Amino acid sequence: MLTEFGKIFVFILLAVVFVLIALFxxxxxxxxRPTKEKMLIYECGENPVGSPWIKFxxxxxxxxxxxxxxxxxxxxxxxxxxxxxxxGFYGFLVGLVFxxxxxxxxxxxxxxxxxxxxxxxxxxxxxxxxxxNKKAPLKINDSENQITEEIKx
Amino acid sequence: MDLSFITxxxxxxxxxxxxxxxxxxLVLLDLIFHKNKTIIPYVALxxxxxxxxxxxxxxxxxxxxxxSTDNPKYGMIAVDNFGAFFKLIIIISSIFVVAxxxxxxxxxxxxxxxxxxxALIFGMILGMLVLISASDLILxxxxxxxxxxxxxxxxxxxxxxxxxxEASLKYLLYGATSTGMMLFGISILYGLTGSTNLYIISAxxxxxxxxxxxxxxxxxxxxxxxxxxxxxxxxxxxxxxxYEGAPISITAYLSVASKAAGFALLIRFIKTTFVTFVDxxxxxxxxxxxDWESLLIIISLLTMTLGNFTALWQRNLKRMLAYSxxxxxxxxxxxxxxxxxxxxxxxxxxxxxxxxxxxxxxFIVMVIANKTGSEDIDDYDGxxxxxxxxxxxxxxxxxxxxxxxxxxxxxxxxxxxIALVDAKMLTVAIIALLNTVVSLYYYIRVLKHMFLTxxxxxxxxxxxxxxxxxxxxxxxxxxxxxxxxxxxxxxLAKSYxxxxxx
Amino acid sequence: MTSIPLEYYLILSxxxxxxxxxxxxxxxxAIVVFMCIELMLNSANLTLVAFSSFLGxxxxxxFVFFVMTVAAAEAAVGLAIxxxxxxxxxxxxxxxxxxxxx
Numbered sequence: 186m187l188t189e190f191g192k193i194f195v196f197i198l199l200a201v202v203f204v205l206i207a208l209f210x211x212x213x214x215x216x217x218r219p220t221k222e223k224m225l226i227y228e229c230g231e232n233p234v235g236s237p238w239i240k241f242x243x244x245x246x247x248x249x250x251x252x253x254x255x256x257x258x259x260x261x262x263x264x265x266x267x268x269x270x271x272x273g274f275y276g277f278l279v280g281l282v283f284x285x286x287x288x289x290x291x292x293x294x295x296x297x298x299x300x301x302x303x304x305x306x307x308x309x310x311x312x313x314x315x316x317x318n319k320k321a322p323l324k325i326n327d328s329e330n331q332i333t334e335e336i337k338x
Numbered sequence: 339m340d341l342s343f344i345t346x347x348x349x350x351x352x353x354x355x356x357x358x359x360x361x362x363x364l365v366l367l368d369l370i371f372h373k374n375k376t377i378i379p380y381v382a383l384x385x386x387x388x389x390x391x392x393x394x395x396x397x398x399x400x401x402x403x404x405x406s407t408d409n410p411k412y413g414m415i416a417v418d419n420f421g422a423f424f425k426l427i428i429i430i431s432s433i434f435v436v437a438x439x440x441x442x443x444x445x446x447x448x449x450x451x452x453x454x455x456x457a458l459i460f461g462m463i464l465g466m467l468v469l470i471s472a473s474d475l476i477l478x479x480x481x482x483x484x485x486x487x488x489x490x491x492x493x494x495x496x497x498x499x500x501x502x503x504e505a506s507l508k509y510l511l512y513g514a515t516s517t518g519m520m521l522f523g524i525s526i527l528y529g530l531t532g533s534t535n536l537y538i539i540s541a542x543x544x545x546x547x548x549x550x551x552x553x554x555x556x557x558x559x560x561x562x563x564x565x566x567x568x569x570x571x572x573x574x575x576x577x578x579x580x581y582e583g584a585p586i587s588i589t590a591y592l593s594v595a596s597k598a599a600g601f602a603l604l605i606r607f608i609k610t611t612f613v614t615f616v617d618x619x620x621x622x623x624x625x626x627x628x629d630w631e632s633l634l635i636i637i638s639l640l641t642m643t644l645g646n647f648t649a650l651w652q653r654n655l656k657r658m659l660a661y662s663x664x665x666x667x668x669x670x671x672x673x674x675x676x677x678x679x680x681x682x683x684x685x686x687x688x689x690x691x692x693x694x695x696x697x698x699x700x701f702i703v704m705v706i707a708n709k710t711g712s713e714d715i716d717d718y719d720g721x722x723x724x725x726x727x728x729x730x731x732x733x734x735x736x737x738x739x740x741x742x743x744x745x746x747x748x749x750x751x752x753x754x755x756i757a758l759v760d761a762k763m764l765t766v767a768i769i770a771l772l773n774t775v776v777s778l779y780y781y782i783r784v785l786k787h788m789f790l791t792x793x794x795x796x797x798x799x800x801x802x803x804x805x806x807x808x809x810x811x812x813x814x815x816x817x818x819x820x821x822x823x824x825x826x827x828x829x830l831a832k833s834y835x836x837x838x839x840x
Numbered sequence: 841m842t843s844i845p846l847e848y849y850l851i852l853s854x855x856x857x858x859x860x861x862x863x864x865x866x867x868x869x870a871i872v873v874f875m876c877i878e879l880m881l882n883s884a885n886l887t888l889v890a891f892s893s894f895l896g897x898x899x900x901x902x903f904v905f906f907v908m909t910v911a912a913a914e915a916a917v918g919l920a921i922x923x924x925x926x927x928x929x930x931x932x933x934x935x936x937x938x939x940x941x942x
Binding site: 480 | 850853860861873880885887891900907914924934
Binding site for chain 3: 189246257
């Protein structure tokens, strides 16, 4: 008989086998016409080679932040969805209030323009200062390299 | 099934509901009045006053809201006089902070994000109100995080100043670490006792024999979270940096309201969980599972000594007040470590007075910084001659913070020391007294700069408008009045020490 | 059927907690420090779930829901603050965030 650890091992095994089967089946069925873009490492439209820091568009962070919160708050809806019928209309109302508050957050982001992709670029004050001086590019690269080194170390 | 057990509980949480409604209202107004936001501070003030009316309404009402499913005798929120008193302190300081923000140049510069500013202040208010009356570990954790998350953002609200964003980051890192520790402690305590309700935990501690080492470990971890909120000694490192970097109105708020909420939590946590009964003399009988007395004595003495001695060489007045607020956290703990009703009364009296004197000192620092753009002590040279009203008021607030008669600060310290002497803790009392003497030096040094140094060319007259004078006078009156006529405060405090369950 | 004893969960969570605390103390990149804090929260989650299942008491699992949402909110606020400081300093190295001293 399997122990609890055995079950976990079966799960791991299943996960690996599933991926292998899927990859192998795809290999058999799909046509193979590689292009340069297709061979790139998947990076959400960003250039995959270069400094990991400055290259990121700040908008990605904003979208990620918005997604993170709305994604996780749904956790609180699961228990409600399971039980609200037991409480009748009141139970439904409780969930509705929660959703309305979430909706208000959504409206807030919309109105503040955080959902628009094309937005006036806010340049950080320190960059403006650096750009005023003529040594600008050098200085930026310096700190950029420093950060890269920091991450490597 | 019906939800009457929830709807019945709503009666007890009116202030919290009012605060939540205000958050939503403020966000909505912020969205509707996109261009002109002059209305928002008034709405915020109205929201605070309505919340305050509900709090006053709660005086002399006691009961549990949101009853526990395990044991319907107890609930998640304990409404009692002790909580109502601290809630009132929060409300009063919130009103002052809204007034401060209206006169703060730092805040007024940020016109486009004013809606967020007040909504976040309400987030703090809601967090503190719940924290004060929470009697369940889940609620304690949640409200603490609500309070912390709002204050992280507010500390960095002037985000284009690198000092402000640095303060915010430091606050965040320290805060997240300590609440993480607290959460781990809570998870262990839950595993030991099988419940998150403080009253049920208390019953479990009395009846079951538990592994005391594990219990001590979890309590110390939980204390790390609370100690960070009240900025007590080993967890105080964020305080000076955050207080210096944050906008002054927020600094003042953190130093009074946030600390009050932390103390209310600490007192409620200890009293409901570890005190079995209160005898006729008002002494609390502690469970013999954890040596709270030694821990609190060590922490308290360490806190006040570190705070006072580090304040000695501060040149920045805001930073000096930060260290002084650390020292005051130490003094306030003295009232707790005697474990008696008398000590609790002393804490309530001290907090009432501390509210006015600390907010007053910060307000004057803010008014001066609005004009001169500096909080450096050298820039206060000769200020007492150029703007004598400000100078004299600041002097009164600082003398009160030292604890000298005839100001109210003396009464606060007097009651703390009497409680200590009654509990026969003479050594602790003497060390605390010596600390007060040390603190005299750095408070008086400001007075020396203001009144005994001749004005330099840089010193200029600080213009005051009517509102600012009114705010200062409103804070001066209690300081001077309670210094000589203090029986109302004492009577008030005496009738507001009941914590539910005893 | 032998089930995994409670101790194993607790040892794993204590280990995770220690890794988290050590990371907070020694790492210099603000984002990595933040990841270590998340590790601390998750170790507490593991303890709560393990105790909840062991005691047959659902409170622990409800607590975990709340901790997860709070952790997400904390991560969002944290990242926003880190972006703000990166705009000011072009660095997220904690050693360089040093305007305030004593």
